Amino acid sequence: MKKPIASKIFDAGNGIFLIFLSFITLYPLWHEISLSLSSKAEALQGGFFFFPRGFTFQAYANVLSSDYIWVAYGNTIFVTVVGTLLSLLVTSSMAYPLAKRTLPWKNVWMTLIVFTMIFSGGMIPVYLVVKELSLLNTLWALILPNLVSAFNIIIVINFIRGIPEEIEESAMMDGANPIRIYFSIIIPLCKPVLATLALWIAVGLWNNFFAALIYLNDKALTTLPLLIRQIIAGQQLAEETGQLADSSTESVIAATILLSIIPILAVYPYLQKYFVKGVMLGSVKS
């Protein structure tokens, strides 16, 4: 079958357009990579970076030589992993009963949950609560206050409603109690939605700068976003006061950005397959 000329032109145009589109989304990342590997003088010249100019690892050496970068990594990984797991557990166990039509006072519970979506206490009351709970200056201050999000609960409720009730009934006839059903049936079936939420929550916890800034004081508790901000501030200070460093602020910023996004980028592909599954589950099955 021969394609008409117009269609060919359209395909070619389409291809070029899409390549251009992927280039402009990819270039910023590539720019940062090149910048982080460029020498100081070259990095400051600016302009387009298709390849590192004056190749050097100096910026990475600067960032990684900080004694606290590994402490910060450790703390951030702890907060992200523990926070995500706890958050998923609490969110799904809250959503499961609420997905049941037979739950007594269901509307009351739902109203209470939705209420938190619309109204919040504000920063100072939240801070005081965290303080009164003796969570200040602990990593738990980054995890517990925002453990459950009403929005996430609603998403999981909707997902669980899509699971046929017959599955649960058959399990119940085999003698499983609600707790058992929740752990052996609901959670495995919810994997797609939980993976999606895990990604949102993990990225949020990984990048959480503000909470770390206001709740943490001890250097030993420093997290990655906090330390990166400090490194950048230190570079800027050095520039303002005329102290010369070995690498430019620009490349150090680029290097820290890359170091902080690489772990999350590495997790992404493994979770992404559930995204696709999640969409299919919702759309194809009746």
Added chain:
Amino acid sequence: MQKKWKLSTTVASMTILAVLASGCGGSNNTPNKGSNQASEDKTVTYKFLRNSGIAEYPADGGEARKVLTEAAANAGIKGVDFIAQQAPGEDYQTKLNLLASADDLPDFFDIDSMTLSRFVEQGLVQPIDKYLENAPHLMKLIPQYYWDQVTFDGKIYALPNGMRPEAFNSPNVTSVLVRQDWLDALNLKAPTTLDELHDVLRAFVSDDPDQNGKNDTLGLSGTKLSRYNSIFGAYGIIPSFWMERDGQIQKGFTLPETKQVLTLLQQWYKEGLIDPDFPVMETKQLNEKIINSKVGLFENDAFLVDPKANPTSEALQKATPASKLTMIAPPKGPDGKSGNPETNAVASAPLRALSVKAQNPDKLFRYLDWLVDDSEGGGFNLGLYGVEGTDYTFDKEKNLITQSTSYADLYKKGYNNPIRMAFIIDRRWTTEAVREGIETAQKNIISNALWKTVPAELDYPDLETKLWSEYFVKIVTGVWSIDKFDEFVQKYNQQGGKQIAEQANEEWKKMKK
């Protein structure tokens, strides 16, 4: 089956509520108050909080914490210990507010002037006058007009940064920088007046100063925040400053001189002497233009004359080895006036305030005073540069400090920053070229009649940042004719400028007494 559901969920929700309730009730908050009646030598651990980003600073304070406290003890200030904590970025003031609302303020902390005035109102910080009586070095190194800015109802509430007496330690380091090699290539002299500056700019733009055969050079450049203060200075004013006129003070940009300067700048812009990109440029873009030898003249800091003291000029030298930046005095105007704006070191650096609950403030201030004492046994050099001989050497004759330990390593040992809770600008490590540059920059200074921010300015913050910016850029670039300036003055006064001027004059008269 339904019943089972009901029962288990009710039990579950009850349990959750119970857990929540018990969690809220328990509070093991034991305030740790220092007892004032304890003997003078008892060790007090002061809690400092800085708005800084020294990632290298060790959690335990490193070597410096021990060395400094011991040296202070030898000088007679016994029993001082400290914990220096930091929080980086602009959200620092938010953190401070939260600490204040939770009654958790550290003993001595960084603060900006706006937050300070609120803290004073709320009684969160205490006046430091009586402690300063025992701090002669601080009083000597911090000028009176700095103290004035942190004085509320006649009492001093914060410690500003000071500076050493040498001219090169002046906070005024900004003037006009020119590409000396371009001047040499075109056989021109450094401009001293506006007319000469005009000719130099024209030559830079049209006579191919970099001799690459391309018409790719610019004259005067700046960023979107540049107001070309040195050109205004040639008419004796600085747009954002309060200027004295007939026993009153007025904002510079409402004065008739501003119209003259705008006319001149508009003319220059039309002739192509000013970088047409300036209204949208950030510092980074300007630096790129400087490094790529596109710009011949701009306002910046004296550090740029030494490629070893500034990354931008270092990169410029790498890209064009023959390049040379020279700092020149601001150009003279038709009446022989000239000047750069006075730098307000109080506004640009954090202040330090003392919490009302601070432990033994008297000892703290004696320690801070020791920290800025540069005589034998004082802590000045020790705090900033580490141990003499190991970390630095001092050449008394040249008044030059040569550091052998890099700043990163100094920070790792715990020196310099963030522990400089009292800070005096010291540039004894700079080269001769930079010192000359700074001396040029600080010679012709136009001062601001009033530095204090009046309440009306906070009520109408857009007047200066938006309204003035818009008229400045649009008139200079020729979008609007110069006659629009009168409309600006009228609008400014109508939209709150009059109130600002009234309050400012009131403050100014109070200060003059």
